[in-house]
Amino acid sequence: MKAQSTIHTVVLAVILIAAAPGAAVASGEVNLYSTRQPDLINPVLAGFTRSTGIKTNIVYVQKGLIERLKAEGANSPADAVLTVDIGELDNLKKAAVLQPVISPILKRSIPAHLTDPQGLWYALTMRARILMASKERVKPGEVATYEDLAKPSMRGRICIRSGKHEYNISLIASVIAHNGLEKAREWLDGVKMNLARKPQGNDRAGAKGIYEGACDVAVANTYYMGLMTTNEKQPEQKAWAAAIRVVFPNQDGRGTHVNVSGAGMTKSAKNTDNARQLLEYLSGDEAQSLYARQNYEYPVKAGVELDPVVRSWGPFKADAIGLADIAKQRSAAARLVDQIGFDHSTPGS
Amino acid sequence: MTPAVPVMNQSTRWRLARLRIDVWWLGAIVIAALVAIPLLTVILLALASNDDIWPHLASTVLPHYIKTTLVLSGSVGFGTFVIGTGTAWLVTLCRFPGRRVFECALLLPMAVPAYIIAYVYTDVLEYAGPVQGLLREAFGWTSSRDYWFPEIRSLGGAVSMMTLVLYPYVYLLARAAFLEQSVCVLEVSRTLGRGPWRSFFTVALPLARPAIVIGTSLVIMETLNDFGTVDFFAVNTFTVGIYDVWLNMNSLSGAAQLASVLLLFVLGLVALERANRRSQRFHHTTSKYRPLPGYRLGAWHAMGAASACLVPILLGFAVPCGVLLKHAIVHFDEASAGEYLAHTFNSLTLSFLAAAVTVVLGLFLAYGSRISGDRLLGGLVRFAAVGYAIPGAVLAVGVLHPLGRFDNFLDSLMRGTFGISTGLLLSGTIIAITVGYVVRFLALSVGTVEASLAKITPSMDDAARTLGIGPGATLRRVHLPIMRASILTAGVLVFVDGMKELPMTLIMRPFNFETLATNVYQLASRELLEQSGLGSLTIVAAGILPVLVISLVIGRSRPGQEGALEVDP
Numbered sequence: 001m002k003a004q005s006t007i008h009t010v011v012l013a014v015i016l017i018a019a020a021p022g023a024a025v026a027s028g029e030v031n032l033y034s035t036r037q038p039d040l041i042n043p044v045l046a047g048f049t050r051s052t053g054i055k056t057n058i059v060y061v062q063k064g065l066i067e068r069l070k071a072e073g074a075n076s077p078a079d080a081v082l083t084v085d086i087g088e089l090d091n092l093k094k095a096a097v098l099q100p101v102i103s104p105i106l107k108r109s110i111p112a113h114l115t116d117p118q119g120l121w122y123a124l125t126m127r128a129r130i131l132m133a134s135k136e137r138v139k140p141g142e143v144a145t146y147e148d149l150a151k152p153s154m155r156g157r158i159c160i161r162s163g164k165h166e167y168n169i170s171l172i173a174s175v176i177a178h179n180g181l182e183k184a185r186e187w188l189d190g191v192k193m194n195l196a197r198k199p200q201g202n203d204r205a206g207a208k209g210i211y212e213g214a215c216d217v218a219v220a221n222t223y224y225m226g227l228m229t230t231n232e233k234q235p236e237q238k239a240w241a242a243a244i245r246v247v248f249p250n251q252d253g254r255g256t257h258v259n260v261s262g263a264g265m266t267k268s269a270k271n272t273d274n275a276r277q278l279l280e281y282l283s284g285d286e287a288q289s290l291y292a293r294q295n296y297e298y299p300v301k302a303g304v305e306l307d308p309v310v311r312s313w314g315p316f317k318a319d320a321i322g323l324a325d326i327a328k329q330r331s332a333a334a335r336l337v338d339q340i341g342f343d344h345s346t347p348g349s
Numbered sequence: 350m351t352p353a354v355p356v357m358n359q360s361t362r363w364r365l366a367r368l369r370i371d372v373w374w375l376g377a378i379v380i381a382a383l384v385a386i387p388l389l390t391v392i393l394l395a396l397a398s399n400d401d402i403w404p405h406l407a408s409t410v411l412p413h414y415i416k417t418t419l420v421l422s423g424s425v426g427f428g429t430f431v432i433g434t435g436t437a438w439l440v441t442l443c444r445f446p447g448r449r450v451f452e453c454a455l456l457l458p459m460a461v462p463a464y465i466i467a468y469v470y471t472d473v474l475e476y477a478g479p480v481q482g483l484l485r486e487a488f489g490w491t492s493s494r495d496y497w498f499p500e501i502r503s504l505g506g507a508v509s510m511m512t513l514v515l516y517p518y519v520y521l522l523a524r525a526a527f528l529e530q531s532v533c534v535l536e537v538s539r540t541l542g543r544g545p546w547r548s549f550f551t552v553a554l555p556l557a558r559p560a561i562v563i564g565t566s567l568v569i570m571e572t573l574n575d576f577g578t579v580d581f582f583a584v585n586t587f588t589v590g591i592y593d594v595w596l597n598m599n600s601l602s603g604a605a606q607l608a609s610v611l612l613l614f615v616l617g618l619v620a621l622e623r624a625n626r627r628s629q630r631f632h633h634t635t636s637k638y639r640p641l642p643g644y645r646l647g648a649w650h651a652m653g654a655a656s657a658c659l660v661p662i663l664l665g666f667a668v669p670c671g672v673l674l675k676h677a678i679v680h681f682d683e684a685s686a687g688e689y690l691a692h693t694f695n696s697l698t699l700s701f702l703a704a705a706v707t708v709v710l711g712l713f714l715a716y717g718s719r720i721s722g723d724r725l726l727g728g729l730v731r732f733a734a735v736g737y738a739i740p741g742a743v744l745a746v747g748v749l750h751p752l753g754r755f756d757n758f759l760d761s762l763m764r765g766t767f768g769i770s771t772g773l774l775l776s777g778t779i780i781a782i783t784v785g786y787v788v789r790f791l792a793l794s795v796g797t798v799e800a801s802l803a804k805i806t807p808s809m810d811d812a813a814r815t816l817g818i819g820p821g822a823t824l825r826r827v828h829l830p831i832m833r834a835s836i837l838t839a840g841v842l843v844f845v846d847g848m849k850e851l852p853m854t855l856i857m858r859p860f861n862f863e864t865l866a867t868n869v870y871q872l873a874s875r876e877l878l879e880q881s882g883l884g885s886l887t888i889v890a891a892g893i894l895p896v897l898v899i900s901l902v903i904g905r906s907r908p909g910q911e912g913a914l915e916v917d918p
Contacts, residue, residue, distance in 0.1 A: 201502075
């Protein structure tokens with residue numbers, strides 16, 4: 001009997017402690033689900049709290065964001081979501097977990113082709129998918145377009161991360177959107193033949209490969225160049241960046257493929273006012289400058305000054321196609337990668 | 350003289366006995382059903398599909414996924430079996446210098462998460478790492494085109510990494526089994542003319558079969574659901590396919606379908622093994638236990654044995670810890686003490702909670718299954734324990750859905766009846782993650798407890814019954830003292846696994862909640878591996894202490910032993 005009542009007390013205590021949720025529906029807070037790493041957004045969120053007094057609570061959910069929102073349903077404590085890649089934003093929209101945000105401030109700050117037509121998501125920063133070319137072994141102009149990656153002269157010289165990674169899927173989707181599925185298939189097959197090694201690692205691993213002489217050209221997002229160039233903690237990455245020339249592909253044609261990070265308000269939001277204020281803050285000059293500089297990305301608001309490293313790569317022509325059109329081709333892109341066995345290639349095959 | 354207390358008549362006593370067993374049976378069924386809900390959710394998600402995924406998958410990547418997965422799990426299973434069983438035998442039944450130390454030390458690699466050892470060895474063995482750097486200096490090579498070096502980020506690399514950190518599961522269970530064996534069986538085998546090697550292979554090993562099989566199947570399930578290592582090494586297994594279909598093709602039902610196939614595969618393996626040994630019995634028929642004979646090894650054999658034990662410890666524990674320690678020291682001032690302590694507290698609380706609940710449930714299920722002998726219950730328990738094989742992220746979704754439904758149902762009920770909104774009670778709290786952990790790790794506890802119960806002869810239960818005590822009291826007073834080591838083992842296994850757990854925690858955690866594992870992952874995925882040294886070391890350290898305690902307890906658990914081996918006269 002004694003043991004039983006002790007157990008009961010303990011269990012009750014545990015339940016009470018554990019069930020205390022971390023987030024309140026108080027008027028001075030906003031709850032955020034983010035797939036962006038905390039150390040990237042914490043400085044910006046701190047700025048938000050300083051300027052408005054509203055506290056932010058955050059869960060960094062790397063995968064399964066949509067599942068969690070759907071399962072929690074109308075009672076979900078999340079007020080806003082922060083995520084990366086047009087595909088993810090599109091998925092959030094399709095899953096019907098977002099509600100439109102109508103705000104003249106947002107409309108003024110963010111270009112129309114970088115927002116959802118219904119106002120369900122807003123892009124906050126932009127990054128371009130560039131070619132990194134070895135300064136020593138690749139002549140200027142030798143590879144100027146994405147299509148050049150499939151040229152026979154590039155045989156055995158390309159490093160790239162998994163074809164299934166969302167950044168590459170979006171790139172391939174943009175190729176499909178512009179050139180059509182058959183041409184894209186030919187192109188991707190050609191790229192596969194030119195790989196120096198099996199697709200692996202992340203974008204920075206490609207830079208490392210160029211530095212080590214394993215390959216001559218790699219594909220990466222612009223912010224990695226920024227991160228490597230200024231990496232004090234791992235100075236060897238500076239050497240990698242120093243060995244690389246940045247190439248913005250397709251400047252004479254449609255422009256370089258760009259992708260975005262963005263945010264939206266959830267349908268279940270209780271702190272709608274605070275969430276809207278957060279989005280507006282993130283689109284304002286101070287946040288755009290900080291947010292973009294933090295990760296060496298391009299701000300979406302016109303007139304915001306670029307980080308000096310980003311500025312050093314020069315201006316470029318970005319692909320002006322609507323992001324929603326790219327999102328439509330993503331599953332075709334994923335199937336394409338599977339069909340030609342891109343990730344299973346071994347060098348030379 | 351009439352007795353002061355009325356004596357029960359025969360039929361009442363019989364009915365009471367049935368009732369007691371029925372309570373156990375009912376309780377076990379309810380628990381197993383609750384645990385099975387997330388798994389059923391995954392299957393339901395799979396069936397609800399309207400995505401035409403299979404033709405595409407079957408014609409493109411599925412064969413590759415299956416082949417890679419079979420090779421990976423087969424190789425890791427074989428490797429861990431050889432290392433785990435071999436070292437367990439050497440350490441339990443032979444005498445050679447350093448045996449005492451190796452006894453405990455062989456368990457140490459279990460504390461190292463697979464993804465951490467993958468990062469460490471990539472760091473050490475890659476082109477820019479110390480090993481290749483040294484080689485290039487020694488031989489004057491200048492670029493990667495000048496020489497060949499095995500690629501760590503490959504299938505072979507993944508096999509090695511996982512074998513190194515998973516063999517302790519087999520070692521632990523095999524050692525417990527060898528310790529619990531009666532020496533008499535081995536001696537009988539010797540008198541019948543079989544030498545020590547043959548006795549090992551034909552008597553000791555088969556007798557330890559339940560434990561070894563459970564250990565190896567845990568290893569295989571752990572290999573099947575690993576994502577961090579294979580993703581990092583670009584090895585395309587079935588689980589990689591599951592994530593791919595889910596995230597890149599945006600088809601949760603497709604992912605659930607693949608996960609269900611994985612489930613079926615594991616269930617099939619388990620059923621096969623059970624059918625195979627259905628008629629065999631593994632409990633010891635004698636209660637005579639003498640101290641274990643320590644076969645003294647000659648000089649060469651002793652050195653061989655010591656090296657065989659040293660190598661896994663060195664590669665699986667010493668090297669990773671050395672590298673992590675170096676990183677931790679170099680980047681010490683960058684770590685924030687407050688955050689670090691918070692992460693540690695979260696990890697410890699979660700793991701401890703999960704371990705306690707899982708062990709209790711596992712005990713209940715295994716024992717209930719044993720005393721009722723019901724095939725349905727046995728099958729349901731088997732099914733509930735398969736959660737270990739499913740990728741953590743998919744299982745998380747399987748837990749999220751029912752919990753969310755329950756919370757929303759309760760909320761609308763409360764709103765309808767009382768007009769108050771309870772909101773989300775369980776989802777997004779520590780309880781939700783604990784539930785997830787329990788469903789995930791139940792296999793560890795059920796498996797360990799079952800293996801131990803299998804060695805207790807049913808005549809013990811019968812004897813207890815004739816002496817008038819019911820099933821609950823039998824468990825408490827007879828079985829638990831014998832099974833103490835196994836129960837502690839089960840708790841420790843779940844605790845250590847909980848400290849390392851990543852994908853489920855990432856998806857289900859509450860606001861502002863970081864564990865050591867999630868923090869290490871975030872740093873590593875941004876190529877800031879060095880900063881994660883302190884966190885990684887803490888995960889390992891938190892795993893070591895319980896592991897060592899377990900080893901000591903197991904060492905003393907042999908019935909009739911005073912904790913010392915005696916030399917064979």
